[in-house]
Amino acid sequence: MSEKIYLKVPSEPAADEVAIGNFSAKLTPKEVITVENRRFADWLVNEWGCAEVDSPVGSRQSAEGSEEEEPKAQAKKNGGNK
Amino acid sequence: MSQTAASRHYAWAKQTDYNTQKAVAAGNFKELIMMDQNFLDYNVNTGDDGDWSTGANTITDQWVESHGNRVQHTMPAFAQQMGELFYMMLGQYAVATPGGGTLSRNHTFKPTDPATTRQNVAVSYLENVGGTGGVHNILARGMVGTGFSLKGSGVSPLMADFELAGSGFMLTDSAATWYPTATPTVTRRTGQHKLFNTQIGVVATDPANGNTTYGCRYRSFEFNYKQTMLDEASISPGCASFLTSGDQTSGAVRSSHEFDRQSLDYTMEVDILNQLELVRLQKQSPIALVLTATGGLIEGAIPFKLVWTIPIAKWTVAKPVVSGGMMRTTISGNALFDFATSKLFDIVLTNDTTTYATGW
Numbered sequence: 001m002s003e004k005i006y007l008k009v010p011s012e013p014a015a016d017e018v019a020i021g022n023f024s025a026k027l028t029p030k031e032v033i034t035v036e037n038r039r040f041a042d043w044l045v046n047e048w049g050c051a052e053v054d055s056p057v058g059s060r061q062s063a064e065g066s067e068e069e070e071p072k073a074q075a076k077k078n079g080g081n082k
Numbered sequence: 083m084s085q086t087a088a089s090r091h092y093a094w095a096k097q098t099d100y101n102t103q104k105a106v107a108a109g110n111f112k113e114l115i116m117m118d119q120n121f122l123d124y125n126v127n128t129g130d131d132g133d134w135s136t137g138a139n140t141i142t143d144q145w146v147e148s149h150g151n152r153v154q155h156t157m158p159a160f161a162q163q164m165g166e167l168f169y170m171m172l173g174q175y176a177v178a179t180p181g182g183g184t185l186s187r188n189h190t191f192k193p194t195d196p197a198t199t200r201q202n203v204a205v206s207y208l209e210n211v212g213g214t215g216g217v218h219n220i221l222a223r224g225m226v227g228t229g230f231s232l233k234g235s236g237v238s239p240l241m242a243d244f245e246l247a248g249s250g251f252m253l254t255d256s257a258a259t260w261y262p263t264a265t266p267t268v269t270r271r272t273g274q275h276k277l278f279n280t281q282i283g284v285v286a287t288d289p290a291n292g293n294t295t296y297g298c299r300y301r302s303f304e305f306n307y308k309q310t311m312l313d314e315a316s317i318s319p320g321c322a323s324f325l326t327s328g329d330q331t332s333g334a335v336r337s338s339h340e341f342d343r344q345s346l347d348y349t350m351e352v353d354i355l356n357q358l359e360l361v362r363l364q365k366q367s368p369i370a371l372v373l374t375a376t377g378g379l380i381e382g383a384i385p386f387k388l389v390w391t392i393p394i395a396k397w398t399v400a401k402p403v404v405s406g407g408m409m410r411t412t413i414s415g416n417a418l419f420d421f422a423t424s425k426l427f428d429i430v431l432t433n434d435t436t437t438y439a440t441g442w
Contacts, residue, residue: 015176015190017439019169021199022099024439043198047424048176 002036007050009033018048032056085217087119091210091260092155093268094225096170096203096442100249100338101323103223104206106258108265111208112442115163115271117156117241121209122222124151124252126333146333148317149250149325151222153207159232159240160274161377161386161433165189167242168429169438171227171307173202177437185434186384192428193307193344200312200340202226207246208268214259221256224249226339229309232390234279235302240375247311250335251325275386275433277375284350284374286395288367291358299353301410303373305390306348307427309341316340346392346417346427354409359400368418371395380434387432393420 013027023040025033032053035041044050092114095104104110130144157163169175173194180188194202207225211218230244258267284296284303317323321337324330348371362369370393377386399414419426 015178017177017437019175019439021173021194021201022203023199024175039198043195 003038005035005038005041006053006056007033007035007041007044008053010049010051013048015048018044083212085211089211089213089216090119090121091208091213091268092116093208093210093258094166094205094442096166096205096440097224100201100204100224100226100336103221103251106221106256106267108267109269111206111258111268112166113261113268113271114155115158115160115274117158118154120154121218122151122153122207122220122248122252125149146325146331148334149252151225151248151250151252152245153222153225153248154243154245156241156243159234159242159277159375159388160271161277161388161431162274162435163271164242164388165191165431165433165435165438166442167227167230167244168431170203170205171230171244171309172429173199175438177439180384180432182382183384184381186380186432187434187436189431189433189435189438190428191431192425193309194341195424196341196344200342201338202309202341204249204339205246207248208256208258210256210258210260213261214263214266216260219254219256219258221253221258222248223251224336224339226311226341227309228311229307231304231306233302233304234282234375237278237280239276239278240282247313247339248336249323249339250317250333273434275377277377277386277388281375281377282373283376284352285372286362287370287372288362290365290367291362294358296350296352299355301351301353301405303350304348305346305373307346308344310343312340312342344426347398347415348392348395348417349412349414351403351405351410351412354402354411359397359411359413363397363400366396369395369397369415380432384432386434387430389430390427391430392417392427393423393425394418 009027017026093111095111127148130141132141168191172191174192176190204224204226207222209220225246225248228245234240286294316336316339323337324332326332373390375388397415403412
């Protein structure tokens with residue numbers, strides 16, 4: 001069974017929907033999306049500012065125990081409005 | 083009834099993965115408007131026993147080993163149809179709504195990052211002569227892009243030449259239906275907006291000389307994106323992919339078709355003005371090259387638009403030529419990968435298509 005990876009979309013994503021090869025995802029602000037391919041997940045994190053979370057609900061606690069801030073769009077400007 | 087060139091039809095539909103053909107169902111395919119009269123090149127690769135010690139002085143047996151197919155087309159630069167071409171050729175995509183827009187969308191395409199995947203989107207492709215029930219009805223599955231050229235010259239529409247390479251799987255009796263059959267398999271295109279060579283602007287910028295806006299000096303361009311493909315690896319014996327499922331004697335077809343290297347080269351022709359292009363060539367100046375085609379309005383102040391940005395372009399040729407009775411400069415060059423922006427180039431296409439990730 002493929003691993004399920006949960007990613008939280010930033011509050012201000014730089015695009016409405018993204019795709020690479022046969023993988024695609026809608027970036028609804030602050031939603032948690034589920035993907036099953038690790039490389040696709042890494043692309044969403046690195047390119048579109050998504051943050052990996054432990055489960056479909058809530059976000060992962062940091063090592064210091066404080067809640068993470070909601071991820072802002074740290075994506076490159078490649079796909080956003082110009 | 084006679085069939086003429088006007089009887090030819092083409093269509094395609096995006097597959098969810100390389101091996102799953104798009105179902106032949108109402109509205110599942112979109113018409114392709116092409117300028118050429120090409121059709122699929124299909125070949126059957128065979129083996130024979132001609133060199134074996136059969137005791138006969140000739141071939142006594144011949145068998146099917148694999149199938150292959152490829153097609154080249156030229157499409158006019160319809161701002162909407164072109165997005166499908168860019169999506170399957172380039173593979174990395176994002177869509178966003180521009181400020182002030184409701185119908186408009188900015189679609190950004192760039193070459194797939196091979197760190198994520200080397201398998202670009204495949205399409206199921208239809209060819210037809212004579213409409214529903216006509217004399218030529220083929221469906222080819224697993225067609226991927228090997229490259230395309232976007233070009234413009236004179237006062238004509240822009241156009242894109244491209245090539246699709248298939249898995250080899252092909253149906254010769256597709257049940258796809260076409261207009262004017264009710265609820266056809268293939269949806270017709272309407273409201274397509276053409277972009278013209280007369281709407282082009284080109285700007286080249288290098289650190290030493292700043293911007294060169296070619297303006298009225300601009301004459302023509304051709305940008306060529308190519309992907310070499312992992313052809314040999316794509317027919318994997320262990321995958322047991324055959325034209326007829328489970329039947330080795332029907333011949334093998336590809337089970338994937340990944341790309342290897344990616345490259346972009348370009349050519350432009352501009353009226354000669356000075357030696358700047360020769361200086362840029364000799365010094366190998368890194369040039370940011372931006373080509374823009376601005377069409378008519380979609381809504382408000384938002385036009386149909388194509389912006390092709392090459393962050394790092396270097397010239398390989400810059401020489402005077404006599405063209406159209408005038409002295410011009412022809413410029414050729416390559417694009418280099420820009421680590422700062424993580425791209426070889428990108429294309430931003432602004433139109434009224436909601437998304438290219440689905441719907442075709």
